[in-house]
Amino acid sequence: MRAFTRFSNSHSDHKAVDRKAPTKPRKNASQARSRATIDALVEATARILVREGFEKASTNRIAEVAGVSVGSLYQYFPGKEALVAAVIDRHNEAIMGLVRTALTEIADLPIDKAVRKLVTVAIEAHRINPKLHRVLAEQIPRTGQLRDVEAFNREIQTLVRAYLESRRKEMRKIDPGVATFICVSTIEAVAHNTVLHGAEMLSEKMVKVLVDETTRLVVGYLR
Amino acid sequence: MRAFTRFSNSHSDHKAVDRKAPTKPRKNASQARSRATIDALVEATARILVREGFEKASTNRIAEVAGVSVGSLYQYFPGKEALVAAVIDRHNEAIMGLVRTALTEIADLPIDKAVRKLVTVAIEAHRINPKLHRVLAEQIPRTGQLRDVEAFNREIQTLVRAYLESRRKEMRKIDPGVATFICVSTIEAVAHNTVLHGAEMLSEKMVKVLVDETTRLVVGYLR
Amino acid sequence: MRAFTRFSNSHSDHKAVDRKAPTKPRKNASQARSRATIDALVEATARILVREGFEKASTNRIAEVAGVSVGSLYQYFPGKEALVAAVIDRHNEAIMGLVRTALTEIADLPIDKAVRKLVTVAIEAHRINPKLHRVLAEQIPRTGQLRDVEAFNREIQTLVRAYLESRRKEMRKIDPGVATFICVSTIEAVAHNTVLHGAEMLSEKMVKVLVDETTRLVVGYLR
Amino acid sequence: MRAFTRFSNSHSDHKAVDRKAPTKPRKNASQARSRATIDALVEATARILVREGFEKASTNRIAEVAGVSVGSLYQYFPGKEALVAAVIDRHNEAIMGLVRTALTEIADLPIDKAVRKLVTVAIEAHRINPKLHRVLAEQIPRTGQLRDVEAFNREIQTLVRAYLESRRKEMRKIDPGVATFICVSTIEAVAHNTVLHGAEMLSEKMVKVLVDETTRLVVGYLR
DNA sequence: CATGAATGAGACTTCATTCAT
DNA sequence: GATGAATGAAGTCTCATTCAT
Numbered sequence: 001m002r003a004f005t006r007f008s009n010s011h012s013d014h015k016a017v018d019r020k021a022p023t024k025p026r027k028n029a030s031q032a033r034s035r036a037t038i039d040a041l042v043e044a045t046a047r048i049l050v051r052e053g054f055e056k057a058s059t060n061r062i063a064e065v066a067g068v069s070v071g072s073l074y075q076y077f078p079g080k081e082a083l084v085a086a087v088i089d090r091h092n093e094a095i096m097g098l099v100r101t102a103l104t105e106i107a108d109l110p111i112d113k114a115v116r117k118l119v120t121v122a123i124e125a126h127r128i129n130p131k132l133h134r135v136l137a138e139q140i141p142r143t144g145q146l147r148d149v150e151a152f153n154r155e156i157q158t159l160v161r162a163y164l165e166s167r168r169k170e171m172r173k174i175d176p177g178v179a180t181f182i183c184v185s186t187i188e189a190v191a192h193n194t195v196l197h198g199a200e201m202l203s204e205k206m207v208k209v210l211v212d213e214t215t216r217l218v219v220g221y222l223r
Numbered sequence: 224m225r226a227f228t229r230f231s232n233s234h235s236d237h238k239a240v241d242r243k244a245p246t247k248p249r250k251n252a253s254q255a256r257s258r259a260t261i262d263a264l265v266e267a268t269a270r271i272l273v274r275e276g277f278e279k280a281s282t283n284r285i286a287e288v289a290g291v292s293v294g295s296l297y298q299y300f301p302g303k304e305a306l307v308a309a310v311i312d313r314h315n316e317a318i319m320g321l322v323r324t325a326l327t328e329i330a331d332l333p334i335d336k337a338v339r340k341l342v343t344v345a346i347e348a349h350r351i352n353p354k355l356h357r358v359l360a361e362q363i364p365r366t367g368q369l370r371d372v373e374a375f376n377r378e379i380q381t382l383v384r385a386y387l388e389s390r391r392k393e394m395r396k397i398d399p400g401v402a403t404f405i406c407v408s409t410i411e412a413v414a415h416n417t418v419l420h421g422a423e424m425l426s427e428k429m430v431k432v433l434v435d436e437t438t439r440l441v442v443g444y445l446r
Numbered sequence: 447m448r449a450f451t452r453f454s455n456s457h458s459d460h461k462a463v464d465r466k467a468p469t470k471p472r473k474n475a476s477q478a479r480s481r482a483t484i485d486a487l488v489e490a491t492a493r494i495l496v497r498e499g500f501e502k503a504s505t506n507r508i509a510e511v512a513g514v515s516v517g518s519l520y521q522y523f524p525g526k527e528a529l530v531a532a533v534i535d536r537h538n539e540a541i542m543g544l545v546r547t548a549l550t551e552i553a554d555l556p557i558d559k560a561v562r563k564l565v566t567v568a569i570e571a572h573r574i575n576p577k578l579h580r581v582l583a584e585q586i587p588r589t590g591q592l593r594d595v596e597a598f599n600r601e602i603q604t605l606v607r608a609y610l611e612s613r614r615k616e617m618r619k620i621d622p623g624v625a626t627f628i629c630v631s632t633i634e635a636v637a638h639n640t641v642l643h644g645a646e647m648l649s650e651k652m653v654k655v656l657v658d659e660t661t662r663l664v665v666g667y668l669r
Numbered sequence: 670m671r672a673f674t675r676f677s678n679s680h681s682d683h684k685a686v687d688r689k690a691p692t693k694p695r696k697n698a699s700q701a702r703s704r705a706t707i708d709a710l711v712e713a714t715a716r717i718l719v720r721e722g723f724e725k726a727s728t729n730r731i732a733e734v735a736g737v738s739v740g741s742l743y744q745y746f747p748g749k750e751a752l753v754a755a756v757i758d759r760h761n762e763a764i765m766g767l768v769r770t771a772l773t774e775i776a777d778l779p780i781d782k783a784v785r786k787l788v789t790v791a792i793e794a795h796r797i798n799p800k801l802h803r804v805l806a807e808q809i810p811r812t813g814q815l816r817d818v819e820a821f822n823r824e825i826q827t828l829v830r831a832y833l834e835s836r837r838k839e840m841r842k843i844d845p846g847v848a849t850f851i852c853v854s855t856i857e858a859v860a861h862n863t864v865l866h867g868a869e870m871l872s873e874k875m876v877k878v879l880v881d882e883t884t885r886l887v888v889g890y891l892r
Numbered sequence: 893c894a895t896g897a898a899t900g901a902g903a904c905t906t907c908a909t910t911c912a913t
Numbered sequence: 914g915a916t917g918a919a920t921g922a923a924g925t926c927t928c929a930t931t932c933a934t
Contacts, residue, residue, distance in 0.1 A: 033914095054364055058907055060917095069916045070909080080908070139364045141277050175432075182413065182436055189412030190405065209398075213405055217444040221436075256897060256934090281924055292899045297926060479893095500810055504928055506896095515895045516930080526929070587723050587808045621878075628859065628882055635858030636851065655844075659851055659890075667886040702913090702918060727903060738920045743905065 038076050040066040042090060045083045050131045054139040057084070084140060085148060091132060092152045095125040103159045111170050111222055114163065115183075116215040122191035123207065130195055137196070160184055164222075171222045183218055190214045261299050263289040265313060268306040273354045277362035280307070307363060308371060314355060315375045318348040326382045334393050334445055337386065338406075339438045345414035346430065353418050360419070383407055387445075394445045406441055413437045484522050486512040488536060491529045496577045500585040503530070530586060531594060537578060538598045541571040549605045557616050557668055560609065561629075562661040568633045569653065572641035580642055606630055610668075617668045629664055636660045707745050709735040711759060714752040719800045723808040726753070753809060754817060760801060761821045764794040772828045780839050780891055783832065784852075785884040791860035792876065799864050806865070829853055833891075840891045852887055859883045 044066035048057045059080050063070045077083050102121040106114040126133055142149075161180040164171070171179070194210050195202075267289035271280045282303050286293045300306050325344040329337040349356055365372075384403040387394070394402070417433050418425075490512035494503045505526050509516045523529050548567040552560040572579055588595075607626040610617070617625070640656050641648075713735035717726045728749050732739045746752050771790040775783040795802055830849040833840070840848070863879050864871075 037915095059909080060907070063917095071911085071916050072914080074909070075914070141364060142361045174436075178432060178436055181416070181433075182440060185412045185416045186409050186440065189408045193404070193408045209401060210404075213397075213401055213444075217405060217409065217440065220443045221440040260897080282926080283924070293926075294899055294928085295897075298897070302925075483894095505930080506928070509896095517895050517932085518893080520930070521893070585810045587810060620882075624878060624882055627862070627879075628886060631858045631862045632855050632886065635854045639850070639854045655847060656850075659843075659847055663851060663855065663886065663890040666889040667882075706918080728905080729903075739905080740907085740920050741918075744918070748904075 037068055037072060040068060041073055042086045046087045046132055049135045088136060089148055094128050098125050099156060106163055111167055112219045115218045119187050119211050119214045122187045123194060126191045126195035134196055186218060260291055260295055263291055264296055265309045269310045269355055272358045311359060312371055317351050321348050322379060329386055334390055335442045338441045342410055342434050342437045345410045346417060349414045349418035357419055409441060483514055483518060486514060487519055488532045492533045492578055495581045534582060535594055540574050544571050545602060552609055557613055558665045561664045565633055565657050565660045568637035569640060572637045576641050632664060706737055706741055709737055710742055711755045715756045715801055718804045757805060758817060763797050767794050768825060775832055780836055781888045784887045788856055788880050788883045791856045792863060795860045795864035803865055855887060
């Protein structure tokens with residue numbers, strides 16, 4: 001089940017996916033210097049991804065941009081995939097910050113207010129770093145970081161479902177799983193398309209219209 | 224604006240994206256032998272994409288699987304990208320076959336019947352070759368075939384919009400552009416997530432439920 | 447010993463030079479059509495050499511420009527080398543036309559008139575097709591056509607030497623072989639440098655000056 | 670204008686010639702290890718050029734002979750051309766060593782002694798590494814290293830011209846540019862042909878004769 | 893004879909990764 | 914730990930040549 005962020009999708013039937021390189025940082029970065037190096041590397045990766053595209057993101061280039069030697073890169077990350085995964089994690093974490101907060105604030109709101117908030121936050125989430133989001137969504141062959149994104153999606157599902165179940169009385173009779181699936185898919189899709197569409201649609205007025213419409217769409221559906 | 228199929232998305236802000244290798248076949252292949260070779264290559268590419276993943280789709284491998292020499296591959300395609308583009312085109316064309324038919328049949332139907340048909344066809348479209356669809360959506364760095372997919376999306380937008388405008392009297396007052404955007408995004412998202420979710424959700428009963436729900440979602444929104 | 451044309455030089459100590467592909471046309475072109483095809487091929491080769499450089503002169507390209515299929519190319523020439531050799535031969539033959547005529551006309555002239563004529567003809571020879579001459583001199587790895595060029599050079603040597611020996615009385619006492627070597631080398635060098643120097647030096651006035659000076663150089667040396 | 674060394678010639682009218690691959694080393698090689706690698710590569714290139722010919726000088730072969738990996742080759746040189754350019758530079762530098770010295774020593778000598786020295790040094794220069802010289806002159810398609818060789822030729826022109834102008838009183842009235850052109854062309858041609866002629870002519874006695882004759886040729890011309 | 897599709901050796905180049913210093 | 918030189922597998926692509934039609 002899709003979620004608020006695009007670069008996602010479950011299942012990995014591919015053989016190719018299996019014997020992949022590890023994806024987690026090697027050290028726990030006890031020392032401050034290590035921490036700084038790691039940050040520089042992740043940051044460099046993100047910057048290259050955004051500015052030059054996935055193809056240019058070689059380990060040598062990343063190390064260079066990070067102002068570090070390749071050797072150091074491998075000191076902290078088992079390979080290129082791990083770096084990309086780290087960037088994704090960082091981006092996901094930023095998104096989840098917004099989403100978790102929103103879902104907390106929503107808890108006591110009626111459905112219409114709640115949905116509006118969710119739609120708003122979904123768009124905001126896509127706007128955190130749209131260029132990075134786009135690269136992550138479009139240019140990166142998903143082959144290893146699926147697991148992480150999955151977990152992330154599951155969390156959103158769970159939270160939204162919990163909210164919907166808590167508001168069952170305001171809603172018509174409807175399977176909570178299905179409702180969650182429809183809501184999350186819909187909101188995410190509109191947010192994704194809205195933001196990734198760039199210039200033409202990004203006028204604040206247009207965004208407001210889309211928020212209104214999407215809210216109407218979802219609320220109308222739930223009641 | 225997204226459409227009924229996923230591997231898409233407009234704008235390409237990357238410098239890296241531009242001076243890309245060509246994407247169109249080299250010859251027009253009048254002769255039968257050529258035709259067979261070309262087909263074998265495209266077919267091989269699709270097969271590898273599905274069975275082994277994008278990473279394994281090297282020109283040598285493709286040629287090998289096609290039972291053809293690399294030289295022949297380059298006789299007809301300027302590079303790997305063009306092969307992938309051909310696979311995408313082929314897949315898109317298959318989808319467009321369904322979609323165009325559906326949109327024709329819809330012309331005289333009332334909104335509820337029409338939307339149901341669209342939702343159904345969207346799911347069917349994603350089911351034509353789900354594995355391929357998934358690979359296309361997830362594993363392929365979009366860097367050249369964008370143009371084609373764009374055109375494809377635009378066509379869907381246009382057709383749907385034309386239908387909606389013809390049915391304006393059955394609908395509440397609403398901007399046709401926005402309505403189209405919302406409908407297409409929504410239907411596509413549900414279809415995509417439904418189908419790409421694989422086994423668990425693919426029971427026919429579940430599919431029916433999702434068609435019902437999505438229809439309700441969209442129809443409720445339009446009226 | 448060098449001669450009136452540059453792309454030359456004897457000896458071939460290289461192992462690489464030996465097991466080379468043949469260099470002579472396959473057929474004798476009895477029919478007119480064959481003749482036309484052969485000419486088209488040689489002409490195409492020359493044109494490509496001049497306009498696009500040696501690197502671009504692939505057999506496929508040559509055939510294409512000649513308006514003939516690759517198959518036909520191999521019908522008449524055993525390989526690329528043979529085509530280049532044919533171009534060289536044709537060019538050499540054109541040069542030799544001038545040179546032979548000049549040497550005939552010279553026979554009864556005194557040394558100063560004779561040398562002037564030789565210098566003039568050497569420059570003219572280099573001017574027959576300067577671009578081709580340049581490509582032949584600079585861009586073509588000498589690996590097979592040496593033999594032909596050698597023969598060509600030897601002929602010039604022989605003719606000049608014969609002339610000089612016939613005029614021995616006008617000259618100081620000097621070894622005829624040495625004199626020939628010096629004369630031919632000198633004249634060729636000046637002609638080559640003059641012509642290949644392109645624009646700056648090609649004013650007719652300048653050419654005249656150089657003819658005068660070279661004549662003076664050589665005549666002064668011989669007497 | 671040609672110079673004391675053959676593989677030269679200015680102007681490059683070819684489109685093909687322009688957008689060529691770079692020709693300069695990538696790194697500056699501060700470390701000793703780098704230096705050794707670079708030297709090994711250049712040396713290997715020269716060796717292959719001499720022993721196996723230009724055609725065999727593939728990057729893989731060069732790396733192999735250098736006892737280094739291809740990767741290392743590309744670490745320091747952007748491609749084959751750059752390697753060949755380095756070999757040429759090295760050879761040119763060796764020649765220029767001799768030539769510069771000679772031209773310094775010449776400064777205060779009268780024309781006849783000076784010319785003799787120049788002729789001698791020209792032959793010596795061609796003898797530094799005759800086989801390499803020959804390959805450089807004959808087998809290498811000039812497509813990138815022209816610039817360097819040009820500079821080299823210009824330097825010689827300039828130095829010789831300066832000498833001639835300083836000795837104007839010993840000479841007949843003659844345009845210094847023309848005189849330089851003639852002298853340099855002539856001396857170079859004789860030296861080139863003499864040395865590249867290999868065995869037959871290389872007896873010391875013969876060389877002496879040729880030095881005498883060439884000196885006489887040039888000196889006679891200048892006075 | 894002509895055609896041009898097919899071949900495949902081999903050239904070039906990149907880049908993730910290792911390892912001696 | 915950090916460095917960056919070195920590695921080499923693997924991928925891309927070209928082009929001389931062959932051969933079925």
